[in-house]
Amino acid sequence: MFKLSEENIQPFRLQEALHNEKAGGYVSFEGWVRNHNLGKKVTKLEYEAYPSLAIKEAKQILEEAKQKFSILDAHCVHRVGSLDIGKIAVWIGVNSIHRGPAFLACEYIIDEFKLRVPIWKKEHYVDGDSGWVKCHHCHEKHKA
Incomplete structure (x- = not known):
């Protein structure tokens, strides 16, 4: 399950x-x-976000995680719109028979999302400037 949301993410409800x-x-x-x-x-x-492509790619990543790590299920919600400091921008939940695959799958999912899903982040700075940013460490990790 993947969802783009303009509403605050509520992890306890999603975990259920x-x-x-x-x-x-x-x-x-x-x-x-x-x-x-x-x-x-x-x-x-x-x-x-580019919703139709983001949803398609996100679902593909979740399915890859299920196959690659033999997990039971994985869900993700990513915010769109304006977010204040401290808000949750993305939530991922994974369950599995044993804990190890769930940890590995969760890391895989966030790294692949940052790399592949068409969701763009714009930062607004105290000095009034703003700019679109990309996940440099995710791109570097995949080069290795």
Whole structure:
């Protein structure tokens, strides 16, 4: 399950959908809006997406994670629109029979999302400037 949302992400509600009697492990990741990046003070973020392609690619990544790590299920919600400092920008939840695959799948999903899903982040800075940013460390990781 993947969803783009203009509403605040509520992790506890999302976690409920992953309860499964077969699952022995559950791992989640929350990406939060922080107040700085690359030496600049950030006041807020904006996310824009190409919805049809983002949903298609996100579902593909979740399916890849299921196959690659033998997990039971994986869900993700990503915000779009304007987000204040401290808000959750992305949430990922993974369940599996054992904890190890859930940890690996969760990391795989966030890294692949940052690399492949057409969602763009614009940072607004204290000095009034703003700019679109990309995930440099994700791109570097894939070059290695």
